[in-house]
Amino acid sequence: AQSVTQLGSHVSVSEGALVLLRCNYSSSVPPYLFWYVQYPNQGLQLLLKYTSAATLVKGINGFEAEFKKSETSFHLTKPSAHMSDAAEYFCAVSDRGVTGNQFYFGTGTSLTVIP
Amino acid sequence: DVKVTQSSRYLVKRTGEKVFLECVQDMDHENMFWYRQDPGLGLRLIYFSYDVKMKEKGDIPEGYSVSREKKERFSLILESASTNQTSMYLCASQSAGAAYEQYFGPGTRLTVT
Numbered sequence: 580a581q582s583v584t585q586l587g588s589h590v591s592v593s594e595g596a597l598v599l600l601r602c603n604y605s606s607s608v609p610p611y612l613f614w615y616v617q618y619p620n621q622g623l624q625l626l627l628k629y630t631s632a633a634t635l636v637k638g639i640n641g642f643e644a645e646f647k648k649s650e651t652s653f654h655l656t657k658p659s660a661h662m663s664d665a666a667e668y669f670c671a672v673s674d675r676g677v678t679g680n681q682f683y684f685g686t687g688t689s690l691t692v693i694p
Numbered sequence: 695d696v697k698v699t700q701s702s703r704y705l706v707k708r709t710g711e712k713v714f715l716e717c718v719q720d721m722d723h724e725n726m727f728w729y730r731q732d733p734g735l736g737l738r739l740i741y742f743s744y745d746v747k748m749k750e751k752g753d754i755p756e757g758y759s760v761s762r763e764k765k766e767r768f769s770l771i772l773e774s775a776s777t778n779q780t781s782m783y784l785c786a787s788q789s790a791g792a793a794y795e796q797y798f799g800p801g802t803r804l805t806v807t
Contacts, residue, residue: 588734611793613795615798620703620800620801620803621800621801622698622784622798622800622801623737623786623796623798624798625797628793628795630793669736669737673793681739682727682739682796684737685736686736687736
C-alpha cells in the first residue's frame, strides 16, 4: 500500500530564508508524486508533479522538488520565502496499480513566514 | 483552465438531516473524488468514481453515499447528518491515468449542529 509522511506539521521561516518541506513516501512501484498548496478557505492547487522524467522538478511560484529514489523522498524547496507563501502544503503519491488513480495524501505542513 | 465547482462554500445543517453536496467539473474528466479534510488528519478519501454510475469506496465511506448520473457531476450524500461529520469537504476531478493531477474545487465547510 502507498503512504506519505510529511515531517513537521508546522514550519516557520523568516522572509527571504530557504523553505524546506519534507515528504517521504512508500510505494511498491515507481511512484507518481505531487505537491499541492492550500491557501485559507480554498481548495488545493497543484505546485508540481514528478512522473518519472527529470528527478528535479520545477513548479509554480519558484518552488521545486527533487525525487530521490534511494531515500524515498520528494522534498519541496524554495530558495527565498515570501510572505505570500504562508499556506498549508500537501504531498501526495498516486497509486497506479490495480486500484487505479487513488491519491494518498500526507497530513500536511503549515508554513508560516515571519517578516 | 479546469474548473471544479461545488454547490456551497458554507453549509449549516441539523443532526439527522439529509445533506446533498454537489460537484461539477467542466473538463470531461473520467475520474471524480470526494474527500473530507480535518485538522491534523489531512485529506481522507470518502468515495470516488471512474465513470458514470460507477463508484468505489474510499477509506471512510461510512455514513456517506454518492451518485454520478452524468459525467460532469458527482454528488455526495449524508443520509443522516451527525455532528462528527462537521468538516471541510473537497471534490476533485482527474483525467484517467495515474500521472495526471487531481483538480480541486474550493471546498464546502459543513457544520452539523
